[in-house]
Amino acid sequence: xxxxxxxxxxxxxxxxxxxxxxxxxxxxxxxxxxxxxxxxxxxxxxxxxxxxxxxxxxxxxxxxxxxxxxxxxxxxxxxxxxxxxxxxxxxxxxxxxxxxxxxxxxxxxxxxxxxxxxxxxxxxxxxxxxxxxxxxxxxxxxxxxxxxxxxxxxxxxxxxxxxxxxxxxxxxxxxxxxxxxxxxxxxxxxxxxxxxxxxxxxxxxxxxxxxxxxxxxxxxxxxxxxxxxxxxxxxxxxxxxxxxxxxxxxxxxxxxxxxxxxxxxxxxxxxxxxxxxxxxxxxxxxxxxxxxxxxxxxxxxxxxxxxxxxxxxxxxxxxxxxxxxxxxxxxxxxxxxxxxxxxxxxxxxxxxxxxxxxxxxxxxxxxxxxxxxxxxxxxxxxxxxxxxxxxxxxxxxxxxxxxxxxxxxxxxxxxxxxxxxxxxxxxxxxxxxx
Ligand code: AMP
Ligand code: MG
Numbered sequence: 552x553x554x555x556x557x558x559x560x561x562x563x564x565x566x567x568x569x570x571x572x573x574x575x576x577x578x579x580x581x582x583x584x585x586x587x588x589x590x591x592x593x594x595x596x597x598x599x600x601x602x603x604x605x606x607x608x609x610x611x612x613x614x615x616x617x618x619x620x621x622x623x624x625x626x627x628x629x630x631x632x633x634x635x636x637x638x639x640x641x642x643x644x645x646x647x648x649x650x651x652x653x654x655x656x657x658x659x660x661x662x663x664x665x666x667x668x669x670x671x672x673x674x675x676x677x678x679x680x681x682x683x684x685x686x687x688x689x690x691x692x693x694x695x696x697x698x699x700x701x702x703x704x705x706x707x708x709x710x711x712x713x714x715x716x717x718x719x720x721x722x723x724x725x726x727x728x729x730x731x732x733x734x735x736x737x738x739x740x741x742x743x744x745x746x747x748x749x750x751x752x753x754x755x756x757x758x759x760x761x762x763x764x765x766x767x768x769x770x771x772x773x774x775x776x777x778x779x780x781x782x783x784x785x786x787x788x789x790x791x792x793x794x795x796x797x798x799x800x801x802x803x804x805x806x807x808x809x810x811x812x813x814x815x816x817x818x819x820x821x822x823x824x825x826x827x828x829x830x831x832x833x834x835x836x837x838x839x840x841x842x843x844x845x846x847x848x849x850x851x852x853x854x855x856x857x858x859x860x861x862x863x864x865x866x867x868x869x870x871x872x873x874x875x876x877x878x879x880x881x882x883x884x885x886x887x888x889x890x891x892x893x894x895x896x897x898x899x900x901x902x903x904x905x906x907x908x909x910x911x912x913x914x915x916x917x918x919x920x921x922x923x924x925x926x927x928x929x930x931x932x933x934x935x936x937x938x939x940x941x942x943x944x945x946x947x948x949x950x951x952x953x954x955x956x957x958x959x960x961x962x963x964x965x966x967x968x969x970x971x972x973x974x975x976x977x978x979x980x981x982x983x984x985x
Contacts, residue, residue: 571844574965575923578845578889582855586871588899589814591745597733600725602786603743604900609719611736614709619672621648623681623704626692628663630678630701640696648673663692672705679704712736722901726985744899750813750870751778752792752805754820754830755877760794773951774819774875774882781886785894797827803862806837810860810870815894817886820877823852830854830874839864840872845889846922846965849948850881853889871897878948884925884960907962907977910938916970918963927957930978940978958982 568577592606621627628642642663648654650669658664663680664673672679678701685692712718718736719729725743733741758772759765772794782789790813795805802821809816821830822842831854834840840856854874861867871893875885895902910930918924930940940961943953959978963970970976 570841572846572921573843575845575847575888576965578843578847578853578855579892582889582893583896583902586893586896588897589744589747592742593745594740594742596740597730597738600730600733600741600743601727603725603741603746604898605719605721605723605725605729606742606744606899607721608717609733609736609738609741611712611714611716611718612738613736614714615712615735616706616708616710619677619708620650620706621666621668621670621672621679621704622706623679624667625679625681625704626663626685627654627666627673627676627679629658629675630703632661633678633696633699633701635696637697638695639693641691641693644690644692646673677702677705720901722899724895724900728985746786746788747815747894747898748788748790748813749782749815749817749894750790750792750809751775751782751817751819752809753794754797754802754818755794756797756827758794758820773879774877777879777883777951778817778819778875778886781883781891782894785891785898787894787898797821797829799829799833802829802833803837806833806858807860807862810837810858810868813870814897815871815873816858817873817875817890818854819875819882822854822874822876834858834872834874837862838869838872840874842874845885847884847888848922848924849878849946850876850885850888850925852876853885855889876948879951880927880954881948883954884948887960888925905979907979908938909975910940910961910978912961912970912974912976913939913941913972915972916942916961916963916976918967918969920966920968923965924961924963924967925979926961926963927953928959928961928978929957930959930980938978940976 632640643661644665645658645662646654646656647665648670649667653671654664654673658673658675680694680699685694753772753775757769759769760772779789779791792805792809795801818830821828834854838856838858840854843853844851845853856872857869858872859867859869873890875882892902926946927943928940932938943956945953959980962977962979
């Protein structure tokens with residue numbers, strides 16, 4: 552590992568690549584190398600724990616289920632009775648057991664207990680015959696003995712989770728099932744990492760905020776809205792620092808404020824080499840930031856490094872910095888491919904690869920070898936279950952409408968060249984279930 556003050560332009564891992572044609576995979580690896588997971592944690596009530604990152608293993612304080620219980624509505628009895636020969640077995644019903652109301656009586660040989668799903672197995676019983684299989688007469692039930700194995704339809708104590716076992720591992724991003732699982736252990740709160748604080752702002756004299764009049768030559772700022780929304784999906788704490796003019800002093804002031812208050816700072820615009828691209832010069836002054844030309848489309852220019860609240864490297868508090876390109880789709884793609892994995896790792900979560908689905912591409916695709924492309928597509932399955940994908944019309948890095956139209960990225964590998972219709976491509980779906 553390199554020392555903190557040689558960030559990351561001189562990182563050993565970077566020198567083998569041209570920083571102006573950095574492969575996406577190399578950029579992802581370098582970024583992760585520089586991420587330090589959050590150390591601080593806090594306890595939150597279960598109902599507030601969804602999407603938070605587990606800070607310590609959850610150890611089960613009890614067996615779940617806490618007792619052997621019935622998996623069916625039926626009749627509980629001692630399975631040894633099944634061994635007494637083929638044919639029908641007739642048992643005498645000695646009482647009832649409901650979930651929450653166990654049978655506490657004595658069970659004589661040849662006896663059984665009427666039992667409901669979830670009710671504790673009465674002492675001496677290990678098998679349940681489902682009620683559909685029995686015929687009842689007076690206080691007896693009769694059923695074919697050979698259709699049932701001893702121990703059938705019984706859930707064992709601790710079968711789901713054993714007391715003292717690891718129920719959930721640290722680093723997990725908590726889902727609905729995890730919240731329920733912790734509730735089933737009787738836990739009322741859980742230790743999670745504190746939320747990552749992410750400051751973000753847009754840069755550009757041409758930007759107006761929704762609600763303001765649109766002056767000649769101006770456009771509405773959309774990046775702050777997509778960034779804010781994508782950050783909310785990651786359950787980090789977003790800090791919106793507004794729109795900053797193309798003015799070096801205004802940029803410096805906002806960057807210092809961001810470094811003071813946030814763990815990570817995201818900017819959009821101003822990182823290419825235009826005459827108004829002051830973000831670039833300010834980042835160079837206030838931090839140790841490297842400028843990459845990613846071998847990626849959309850989203851070529853990207854700044855990555857740290858900025859310091861004291862105004863120069865090594866002074867004050869450091870925040871990780873991502874300078875994203877200004878074009879709206881490039882901003883989104885850079886966020887998903889480069890920033891998102893870093894934020895997840897920095898939040899203390901164990902990063903999980905995003906699944907790729909092979910699909911047949913229904914249109915030819917123009918693709919230049921030597922860069923990874925993330926084209927917008929609409930994917931679905933045909934009647935035979937085969938996945939298909941069609942690229943959306945425009946692949947312009949400014950056309951946000953095609954991001955809305957699409958339901959996936961078509962991921963075209965670094966080496967891939969033009970594709971014919973019918974060839975297989977990988978798609979990354981926008982939506983997941985849980
Ligand atoms: P820049 O890198 O600052 O030259 O920006 C590249 C392109 O993205 C320009 O056409 C900008 O007008 C546009 N752009 C920059 N920031 C935003 C933003 N926040 N919302 C919408 N478009 C933007
Ligand atoms: Mg600009």
